Amino acid sequence: MKSTELMPGTCGKTTEDKLAWIYLVNLVFYFIPMFLTEMPLWEIGVSLLILPPFIYCYFWAHRSSKVKAVYPILAIIALGALITPINAGSLALFTFAGFFIGFYYSLRTAFFGLLALLTLLTTLSLLLGINHYFFVLYGGFLVLGVGLFGVAERKRVEAKCRQQQSEAEISQLATMLERERIGRDLHDIMGHNLSSISLKAELAEKLLAKDELEQARIQLRELNEIARDSLSQIRQTVSDYKHKGLSASVMQLCQTLRDKGLSVSLEGDLPILPSTLESQLILSITELCNNVIRHSQASHCVITFERLTDEINISVTDNGTPQSVTEGNGLSGIRERLSEFQGKLDYSLEKHCRFTITLPVPEEQALEPRAQKLVSGVQN
DSSP states (O other): OOOOBOOSSSSOOBOOHHHHHHGGGGGHHHHHHHHHSOOOHHHHHHHHHHHHHHHHHHHHHHHOOTTTTHHHHHHHHHHHHHHTTTOGGGHHHHHHHHHHHHHHSOHHHHHHHHHHHHHHHHHHHHHHTOOHIIIIIIHHHHHHHHHHHHHHHHHHHHHHHHHHHHHHHHHHHHHHHHHHHHHHHHHHHHHHHHHHHHHHHHHHHHHHHTTOHHHHHHHHHHHHHHHHHHHHHHHHHHHHHHOOOHHHHHHHHHHHHHHTTOEEEEEEOOOOOOHHHHHHHHHHHHHHHHHIIIIIOOSEEEEEEEEOSSEEEEEEEEOOOOSOOOOOHHHHHHHHHHHTTTOEEEEEOSSSEEEEEEEEOOTTSOOOOOSSOOOOSEEO
């Protein structure tokens, strides 16, 4: 009857009003007596007039906290009791009250609340002479069943809320650790360099004051080199922070190609690479995929990862038919990135347009293919 992300007590909630409307379909039982019995028009009218305040109370209960839920629950019970003399379909209203009782309160409190609700049904049945089997036994079974469903829903939501809280705590801890890592990296990178810059600037100032211009030039030249080196190190560090990892980046590139109308195949196993090399490889593959989109006029693209004994090959192949390749800043930039890691870029225009990146296996670690194959076959 209700699937709100509500956590009774201290945990917050997210109201799902659209889904809450769906559970009002249970009101169909409220209309059954109108069709099975010959009710006067005024009774039908009064029965229909009860529905707007009930729906208001339903959403009131749906959005309430545990402390304030008692008010809409009592209002729903009161509406059910008032309409019972006219329409025995009021049992549908009592079942909603039973659900909220089970959902909001502890098992002990819910037990006594549902017991009180069953006592009310029995009292109404006796006072109004309603069929005991229908109103007390059948109605009591519905109220208890839906109330227990409310208890189960509460348990589920509490468990989900605890899981979300745990995930939030883990995420917060990971963020704190990442901040510490960034702070430590920047300190390691810049601490010594900034000290050197300060000392050399101070020394150059003193040399200029003594008119020792040549020595001052040497200090300023070294200061400039330190500043450039620091800037390069910071850029490299930021680049390492920004990339999402080879797997996530390749999947995003594939989606970009599909969005442009190409079908895509991924073949082979993703290698495990050092973060600096992985960053440059991601930038290189991105440039090649952008070239496919801009220049190839292809309908299909294959990205292949292949590890040999002493090298790793990554190729981007499309079914375009270019007659020649003009190397611009993009391809030149790829060659410059790869040269730092003794890598190279080759291309072939035979049958299809294929660009291949070749990287040596890093010496500091023996690379093994990932256990799970990335993708096999065509993905449209």
